Amino acid sequence: MRPVPVPGAAGDEQARLKEIIIYICQKCQDHPRFGAVKLNKILFFADFVAYARRGKSITGETYFKLPFGPAPKRLIPAVEELKGAGAVIEQERPVFARIQKRLIPLREPDLSLFDGFEISLVDEVIEALKDKDAEAVSELSHTFIGWQLVREREEIPYETVFIRDPNDIVITEQRRRRAEEICKRHGLQ
Template sequence: MNFNPEKFKALVHYVCRTCTDPSKLSATKLHKILWLADIYAYKHVGMPITGEIYKKNLYGPFSTHLDSVVDQLRRENLLFVHEVDVNWGEGKTRREFIGKGDVNKSFFSEREAQIINDARDYVCENHTAVSISDKTHDAIWEMALMHEPIPYEAMLVSRLAKVTEEDIEWAKSELRKIKQ
């Protein structure tokens, strides 16, 4: 899959701009919306929306380019990032994203826009950051090593048959062999 940085930037801006309640769009949730939009598009359309590389992170699949795109959008005055104090411990904050300005929707087909909207609404309206992270700790996530890219094709394999613990351990051992 070829990563399209401009389309990815437009996707991040679109999600942040169209989320009606910024308190429901934390960094973790934004990562999950991007992942779900790309993986659902791959499953239903045959191609991800952006071709972004997602890596296994403690909290599920995480985008590799999100931080740099957020910085770009901030510099272009298209995104405001609000740091909110949380009661998780001393000095802890949660980032909320507020999109500004006009969104370039020309990057997205009608089908892609529907997939993006569905992913955004599903994550923002039905989940906390913790519950959506737990939900993305699926067979695809289990098969990858920490900080390793998660291939889109893994989603198709996970749908073919029930992945067992033995399968996961075998895949991890094969990946370790390849890395050596």
């Protein structure tokens, strides 16, 4: 089935996020442990590993800290648009004492928005997390220093992917002043 553009996606920064969501859901549709939490974590790990390897993420998405781990800021609006466009449906099913929510793709993803490296990396992350359940991938994401360094609901900077030990962070006077300038410019004081 040929991809049908999602309304508002053409030229939209969110188009890549929507299409990679469809791709991930398609690749994981036979994985019994795949649900909403795992989708979050696959996106997170793929974006941050891409940033570490190439200096840019796959989706350009902003991630913030939630209790169960990092989450893409625009995931819910993207999923709602995909559902509204008939590109995916949401299925709920009981898994032990919880309800697993999973997206079922109704069309092929538009992979022309991605290069081979990006798709290969997403496949690598899917394979690495394939046998883990939601709890295990959440716990794994909690080991990421970027998640540990920020407060709940704060943005996780991509640059934190390069921090191996939080004790190695040195806040010089120059860095402090630069941070204050950025905060002031963005009204974050």
